[in-house]
Amino acid sequence: MKVPDVSTLLQVVPWLVCFFYAFSFVNYFAYFKKKEQQIANRTRTWLISGVGVHTLYIVLLSIYTGHLPVGSTFLVLTTCAWFFVLVYLALELSLGEMTMGVFFLPVILVLQVISNLFINLERPLAPVLNEIFFEVHVALMICAYSAFTISFITSVMYILLSREMQSKELGIFFERLPSLEFFDKLSNQAVNIGLGLVSVGIVLGVYMGLNVWEGKWVLDPKLVAVVISWAIYAFHVLTRTTIGWQGRRAAIVSVVGFNWLLFSFLIVTTFFSKVHNFQ
Amino acid sequence: MPLFAFGVREDLRGSLAGKGTSSIAEVAGHWQTEECFIYSGTAGFSCFVVGGDSHQMLESFVETLAKQTRTRAASFKKTCFFEEGATAVELFLRILAGLDANLQVRGGPETFRGDFEAARQKGQTGPVLNKLYQRGLWLTEKIRIDLKVGRSTANPEAVVCDLAEKIFGNLREHRALIACGGLAGEPFDAKLTEKNIGQILYLGDNGGPSTPRANERNKTVAASQLSSILPTVDLVLLLDGAAQEKLASVRMAQVMSKRKNAPQLWVSLLENGEADTIPDLSKFYNVYFYQKRDLDKIVLSNLKDHEKTSGAIKRLLEKEVEDFFAWVNTGEQHRFGSIVGRSEAMQKVFDLIARISQTDISILIDGESGTGKELVAKAIHDHSARASNPFVVVNCGAIPETLLESELFGHVKGAFTGAANNKIGLIKAANHGTIFLDEIGETSQATQVKLLRFLQEGEVKPVGSNETERLDVRVLTATNRDLELMVDEGHFRQDLYYRLNVIQLTLPPLRSRKEDVAPLTTYFLNKYAALTHKTVLGVDESAQRLLENYDWPGNIRELENAIERAVALSSARFLNASDFPPKVCATNSLPRNDFSADDLSLKEIEKDYIAAMLKKHEWNYELVTQILGIGRTTLWRKMKEYNISS
Incomplete structure (x- = not known):
């Protein structure tokens, strides 16, 4: 039997990843509605299989491109999704709380589908990207964005549960979700970690930019966008710790921050074809 | 077989307590019934009767009680009910299982069991009601285990705890303040304590204690301290109007800013009129404010959830009634499964089987040889959820000690000389079912250790294998030896004995x-x-x-x-x-032999007699066991014990 070469596999495997995640999502949804142990076991099998296939995909990409798959926007996207699902799985296993999956999986799935649609593996890599600093920079950013995503999702869940409790019409969120305190803690910790990582990431990026771009970096839209996100999350930490913007207000700030992240990411990658994209 | 139930609905209970019960008991003595059981308790005053003239009984029942309560018989009769056949059976089962008319579990009236067992001891009940009682016990356990009911969320204190846990997660780090004058705080205190809340404060009148439960963990605070206390508590319960004026002087905005807007749950159980004076707290950021009407609505919707289980309960109940009549029609009146017995002692055994069969508790059945220990084990298996899975009987006394271990746990190929193939152990063959180990006292120490490990960890390791396997098997054991004595003498492991003997079921000799x-x-x-x-x-x-x-x-x-x-x-x-x-x-007649010659112990007589019988019948074991009326294994064991051999 002829072993299919890496490039054919790279056509199939990413969609297989989507397939697994889609099935996990369906199962998480069923679990959320019925909360039966049987579904829970099945769901975890699907998700772990998905993670397995995704890991294979990341390995294949690394073999094909010759380095970690962080060289272009859409490569970063799938790596981000991969890292994110790992973090989620670790969370689920350590907390024993599966109801969050129904909120996490759609985000992961969307990231993966976008990556699959637009990925272009044939593009040559800019020589600057072969530096170790660059890979550290991107890795930090991916971790930070994962943390922000977790904060976003837990904040959404906080808002949903809190609204249900304020309205006094207790429904499925009250019945299924863990406590407000749980979401609050998780979201705040994620923002704290994310903010720390993104700060180091920006400093590293600026340092490299100084060397490579020789002064042009100040007006780089991606940098501007990320500094604004940094400011939003810093605002989150500040208001929360000083003037008591706990709970719902903090959750709203986190949601705004994440929306800005997504929005700026789309705007920057579609309309500004600048040096930061290395094209 | 006519079965009736009649009695008084619960609203009249108060006036009938005491004298009413005793006078009815007196009148009931004259009723021409086959069986009769009178129950008076929180669920009403009911008579369950088998046979006899039901209308005459009802008349005398009404007459007696009307006299007692000084009402006219005709008007008293209107408050009575009369049921027969299936509805009467259903009523009996419902009261026993603690179900109300809407099939909601309300916690069984415990006196029903005691009353019934007392009536049975007096011989007032007979096979029909006894059977019904045993079926009812079984049904109660079935409902409890299968439907997981019992934890009711349909009361305000449970709802408050649910709300608090949804906001604060674990309550261990949190404090509650209860404002109430009387004992209204008791159920909330109990429920919150059950949830391990950090501290409960009581708002006292003029600093005096308003609660019987002031201990070092829970304390009473004075009303004057309220503004400094409020920012430090997470849950505030307003149970009556007493604390209203004190609260009116508190400025909520200040409280919340002192708390840095950490969430706070306020629950008010004030009636509509009183509640008007309380400011609408829900406009404050991060304050969750629940009023009485909100709680009532949640309690009601929780009740509706419970109703979902009542469908399942209804089906169980109907099937039970149907099975009961099927049993009545077979005429097998003194049977439980395949065990026959109408004595009080056996009825108690049947009660126990009905109650424990659906759990996975280890049961040690003991009794003399030939009392039907295996039948009991089979009945327990047949009445459990494992009934459709295997029931494996192992007679530990009949298998040579050296083989027993590999029989029970299996062995792998080459584990010992002659082990040519892998063999599945009997415990594994009983997976998801029940294994019955008869004559457990005959097992060797090594097997006992392995058995203990299986009972504790649920794991077995075949002989010669390094891998353990998890199995789900219920273990029933039986013995006709005094295991306690064997433990004292060191022949039987004490830890294993305690493991096996969670419940001891003793079969009385005939x-x-x-x-x-x-x-x-x-x-x-x-x-x-x-x-x-x-x-x-x-x-x-x-x-x-x-x-x-x-x-x-x-x-x-x-x-x-x-x-x-x-x-x-x-x-x-x-x-x-x-x-x-x-x-x-x-x-x-008199004893056949003259024992005056020498003073023999029973054991010596037994030894001589067995030896004599064996010799007389030319070592025909089959015949000798029949004559002696003992099992083959017992004979074999006794021969070993007394060193009798051909």
Whole structure:
């Protein structure tokens, strides 16, 4: 039997990843509605299989491109999704709380589908990207964005549960979700970690930019966008710790921050074809 | 078989308590019934009656109670109910299982069981009601285990705890403030304490204690401290209007800013009129404010959730009623599964089987040889959720000690000489079912260790294998030896004994329950008459007296053998004394042997007698076991014990 070469596999495997995640999502949804142990076991099998296939995909990409798959926007996207699902799985296993999956999986799935649609593996890599600093920079950013995503999702869940409790019409969120305190803690910790990582990431990026771009970096839209996100999350930490913007207000700030992240990411990658994209 | 239930609905209970019960008991003594059970308790005043003239009984019931309560009989009768057949059976089961008319679990009236068992002891009840009672016990456990009911969220204190836990997660780090004048705080205190809340504060009148529960963890605070206390508590319960003025002076905005807007839950149980004076707290950021009407709505919707289970309960109940009538129609009145017995002692055994069969508790069945230990184990298995899975019987005394371990746990190829293939152990063969280990006292120390490990960890390791396997098997054991004594002597592991003996079920010997001889006789008679195609209608009077007077050292097995023999020998339609073995007939006469010569212990007599019998019948074990009325294993063991060999 002829072993299919890496490039054919790279056509199939990413969609297989989507397939697994889609099935996990369906199962998480069923679990959320019925909360039966049987579904829970099945769901975890699907998700772990998905993670397995995704890991294979990341390995294949690394073999094909010759380095970690962080060289272009859409490569970063799938790596981000991969890292994110790992973090989620670790969370689920350590907390024993599966109801969050129904909120996490759609985000992961969307990231993966976008990556699959637009990925272009044939593009040559800019020589600057072969530096170790660059890979550290991107890795930090991916971790930070994962943390922000977790904060976003837990904040959404906080808002949903809190609204249900304020309205006094207790429904499925009250019945299924863990406590407000749980979401609050998780979201705040994620923002704290994310903010720390993104700060180091920006400093590293600026340092490299100084060397490579020789002064042009100040007006780089991606940098501007990320500094604004940094400011939003810093605002989150500040208001929360000083003037008591706990709970719902903090959750709203986190949601705004994440929306800005997504929005700026789309705007920057579609309309500004600048040096930061290395094209 | 006519079965009735009549009585008074619960609203009249108050005026009937005490004297009403005793006067009805007196009147009931004159009723011409087969069986009768009178229950008075929180669920009403009900009489369950089998046979007799129901209308006459109802009349006398109404008359007596009307006199007692000084009301006119006609108007009193309107408050009474009368049910018969299936509805009466259903009512009985419902009261026993603690279900209300809407099939909601309300926590069973515990006095029902006590009352019933007392009535049974007095002989007021009979096979029909006893059976119904046992089915009811079984049903109660079934509902509890299968439907997982019991944890009710349909009361305000449970809802408050749910809300608090949804906001704060674990309550251990949180404090509650309860503002109430009287004892209204009790249920909330109990529920919050159950949830391990960090501290409960009580708002006292002028600093004095308003609660009986002030201890070092929970304390009373004065109203003047309120503004400094409020920012430090997370849950505030307003149970009555007493604390209103004090609260009116508190500025919420200040409280919340002191708390840095950490969430706070306020619950008010004030009635609509009182609640008007309370400011609408829900406009404050991060304050969750629940009023009485909100709580009531949640309690109501939780109740509706409970109703979902009532459908399942209804089906169980209907099936139970149907099964009960099917049983009544078979006429097998003194049976439970395949066990026959109408004595009080056996009814207690049946009660216990009905109650414990659905759990996975280890049960040690003990009793003399031939009392039917295996039948009990089978009945427990058949009444459990494992009934459709295997039931494996292992007689530990019949398998050589060296083989027992590999029989139970299996072995792998090459584990020992002759182990040519992998063998699945009997425990594994019983997976998801029940294994019954008879004569557990005969096991070696090594096997006992392995058994203990299996019971504790649920794991078995085949002989010669390094891998353990998890199995789900319920273990029932039986013995006719005194295990406690064996533990004391060091022949049986103490830890294993405690593991096996979570519940001890002792089967009384036949000689201590002579009233069971007659139904057992009928049962075996029918069985062997059918087997031998003979028409035997019964046992004549003198023979029956003989059977009841005999001591039955071999218990039911001996009785069975005697009847089998009698049916085989008999040519008449009724068995007579001459059909039975001579020693049964000889009971009433003097002992045959003269023991004056030397003083022998029972053991010595037993030894000599077994040896003599074996010699006499040329070592025909089958015949000797029949004569001695003991099982083959027992004979074999006794031969070993007394060193008897050919």
